[in-house]
Amino acid sequence: MAKPDTQLPRFQVFLQEKTGQPHQDVGSVHASDPEMALLNARDVFVRRPECTSLWVVLADAIFSKTAQELEEQELGDKGLGDEGVKEESGEVENYYIFYKPKPTGTQTLVGEVPAAAPVEALRLALERFSGDKPPSAWWILPARRVLVSSPDDIESMFAPAQDKKFRLSTDFHTLTEMRRVKSEFGGQ
Amino acid sequence: MNSSLRHALSQHLLALADDELILGHRDSQWCGMAPLLEEDIAFANLALDEIGHALVWYTLLADLAGEDHYIYPDRLVYFRQIADFRNVQLVELPNGDWAFSMLRQYLFDTYETVYLAAAVGSAHQPLAEAAAKIRLEEIYHYRHTSAWVRRLGLGSVESQRRLQAALDKIWPYTGQLFALSPGDEFLVSAGYLPPSTILSSTWKDQVVPFLLDCGLQVPVESGDEDTQTGRFHPPLSRERHTPHLKVLLRELQSVPRLEPQAVW
Amino acid sequence: MFEKTAESVQEESSEAEKLRLFEARIARGEKIEPGDWMPAEYRRQLIRMISQHAHSEIVGMLPEGAWITRAPSLRRKMILLAKVQDEAGHGQYLYHAAETLGISREEMLAALLEGRAKYASVFNYPTLTWADVGVIGYLVDFAAILNQTMLARCSYGPYARAMVRICAEENFHKKQGQDIVIHLASGTSSQKAMVQDSINRWWWPTLMMFGPHDGESPNTPVLVGWGIKTRTNDELRQSFVNQIVPELHSLGLSLPDPSLHYNKATGDWIIGEIDWDEFWRVINGHGPCNQERMEARRRAHEEGAWVREALSAYNG
Numbered sequence: 001m002a003k004p005d006t007q008l009p010r011f012q013v014f015l016q017e018k019t020g021q022p023h024q025d026v027g028s029v030h031a032s033d034p035e036m037a038l039l040n041a042r043d044v045f046v047r048r049p050e051c052t053s054l055w056v057v058l059a060d061a062i063f064s065k066t067a068q069e070l071e072e073q074e075l076g077d078k079g080l081g082d083e084g085v086k087e088e089s090g091e092v093e094n095y096y097i098f099y100k101p102k103p104t105g106t107q108t109l110v111g112e113v114p115a116a117a118p119v120e121a122l123r124l125a126l127e128r129f130s131g132d133k134p135p136s137a138w139w140i141l142p143a144r145r146v147l148v149s150s151p152d153d154i155e156s157m158f159a160p161a162q163d164k165k166f167r168l169s170t171d172f173h174t175l176t177e178m179r180r181v182k183s184e185f186g187g188q
Numbered sequence: 189m190n191s192s193l194r195h196a197l198s199q200h201l202l203a204l205a206d207d208e209l210i211l212g213h214r215d216s217q218w219c220g221m222a223p224l225l226e227e228d229i230a231f232a233n234l235a236l237d238e239i240g241h242a243l244v245w246y247t248l249l250a251d252l253a254g255e256d257h258y259i260y261p262d263r264l265v266y267f268r269q270i271a272d273f274r275n276v277q278l279v280e281l282p283n284g285d286w287a288f289s290m291l292r293q294y295l296f297d298t299y300e301t302v303y304l305a306a307a308v309g310s311a312h313q314p315l316a317e318a319a320a321k322i323r324l325e326e327i328y329h330y331r332h333t334s335a336w337v338r339r340l341g342l343g344s345v346e347s348q349r350r351l352q353a354a355l356d357k358i359w360p361y362t363g364q365l366f367a368l369s370p371g372d373e374f375l376v377s378a379g380y381l382p383p384s385t386i387l388s389s390t391w392k393d394q395v396v397p398f399l400l401d402c403g404l405q406v407p408v409e410s411g412d413e414d415t416q417t418g419r420f421h422p423p424l425s426r427e428r429h430t431p432h433l434k435v436l437l438r439e440l441q442s443v444p445r446l447e448p449q450a451v452w
Numbered sequence: 453m454f455e456k457t458a459e460s461v462q463e464e465s466s467e468a469e470k471l472r473l474f475e476a477r478i479a480r481g482e483k484i485e486p487g488d489w490m491p492a493e494y495r496r497q498l499i500r501m502i503s504q505h506a507h508s509e510i511v512g513m514l515p516e517g518a519w520i521t522r523a524p525s526l527r528r529k530m531i532l533l534a535k536v537q538d539e540a541g542h543g544q545y546l547y548h549a550a551e552t553l554g555i556s557r558e559e560m561l562a563a564l565l566e567g568r569a570k571y572a573s574v575f576n577y578p579t580l581t582w583a584d585v586g587v588i589g590y591l592v593d594f595a596a597i598l599n600q601t602m603l604a605r606c607s608y609g610p611y612a613r614a615m616v617r618i619c620a621e622e623n624f625h626k627k628q629g630q631d632i633v634i635h636l637a638s639g640t641s642s643q644k645a646m647v648q649d650s651i652n653r654w655w656w657p658t659l660m661m662f663g664p665h666d667g668e669s670p671n672t673p674v675l676v677g678w679g680i681k682t683r684t685n686d687e688l689r690q691s692f693v694n695q696i697v698p699e700l701h702s703l704g705l706s707l708p709d710p711s712l713h714y715n716k717a718t719g720d721w722i723i724g725e726i727d728w729d730e731f732w733r734v735i736n737g738h739g740p741c742n743q744e745r746m747e748a749r750r751r752a753h754e755e756g757a758w759v760r761e762a763l764s765a766y767n768g
Binding site for chain 2: 513521525527529530533537543635639642643751752755758760761762763
């Protein structure tokens, strides 16, 4: 049975610039599976240095809620359920918690919680990570759906970008060159 | 270093560099034409790496010849004639379809990883250092192209058919990767190069099971070269090229040849 | 019936209320994020703009990509490969930003390949010489930088953020182009002739990139009102001209515009009249390369179908 021609599923990509810093949402790639998504993410998002780790997860596996949605409805079994996220294993597993502190800015990793379902993970996250100013939006990711790059990958996947300095505009000395040419032509 | 060794080394470096240059050229021809936007980026990246590797090897050649780092590599690339190129024919073949290009890249990438893994132990320090650096990028190339070959082999009936057709066409050209060039014996005895028989068997041990796992039939080797009816065996010497290289070089070398003394 | 009327009145005023709150947010300089309420027209305009922008990056790969194989030095070859890779990446970021508004990449690509979507008209001109690669980087990418720097202040969050990322990378594009132009302009006499010829062919198409005159731009008032655009077409065009003309003159290059003159009072370089017939002809699909570019993309897409199917089958 032939499948329709698509651009393939979307995977959200998270990048960690330096060890110790939190992973942040940088965008998405279209790919057939997590491994291809990880490789493509590296080509799309790590063209210039500053990456020590890359994560990809099927966009559909992300359970997301905005602060506005949380205000309007109770976080319970009805209303704010796991619509669209079919994760009902019922077993306790790890969830990564991302949030956006302000409306502008990007989803940033704040921690992990064990839970039996995304809704429960969000409930725990609200208790633990809200702080004084509640964040404007949350993304909850089941850890088992996330493909992470290995530290061993740094050498072959991320470090080579360091050498390609010609990609940086600082490698071009156009100001100096313009001055040189001006003096040769006597200016106008 | 005596002159026979030096000559053998420079021919070897030329072979390494020319392989990367021509393959990089083929890779860059996919630009804007890939099946998915992400693959346009991936292939451009592959091409970029290959050209970068070519530059590394040409630069080593410049050092060996006592020539300028910035001028000599381009001189070699843009002003040599076909007869002086030392790449294998495998990389000259036109891109064909996606299956053909991916399989060709995979087979070459595997050869490179095997070669480079051995070359990091070369007794010639500059070669060992260059190999160590290039190897890191090749590990990534291998990961990408092997993932593709697997998906095409085990994907659909059509993709497997195309991949098998590609393998049937390309396989006879792989022998040339491990063929001995004149002077190689000096390089091996000086410890500059590993013996090619080791490279060849390591490569086969990796490639054959992988291709079988991908649902492909690997062509059977015969002992004899030219006597098999209907079986095509390309020449083993790196001094021989297909008609494709002439067309390729005409394009590649066109601009500087308009004005050889100009700086671009 | 009385209840229904009350309901619909309530609905209407709640829509009007939502619009008022939305516009107040824009006036306060707040960013609109995916999931926030927005008027249908705002969404429509953004989808149009962002997808057009994405298409331009993708189609723009073709004229330059054609010169990778003919780049006249290894270094230039690598630089051009990096640039084209960036452009594909930018298209990527932009498709992603548009996806946050509820349109799929399949829909956007279908619109492009079926000729229903527009993209920057400048990419409908052929790249005839190596000098064109330099001039595209120097002029076209510089024009893009001015436009994108303005859009980085756009009210829609994902688009603004994509612009910031793109601007950072675009600077390298302009500089590598400028570097090529400088080398050619100060090179041999045939190199100088090559780059002058290139400027003669790309000058007007680049100026047209900024769009119609303000008076004839139907979308501008709405876009400015909702913080999608913060400067007008003519303002950006003038900014571009003022910066680039003196630089080109100092390289010994001239512009193909007999009316071009400097206005001491305003400090502006005044250009001649743009051929708007040509602009509309090209943007509506009748430029020198529209057909060719679209056929190339269509062919690539069709020939890639079995690959995408294979990938789906591998997982399915």
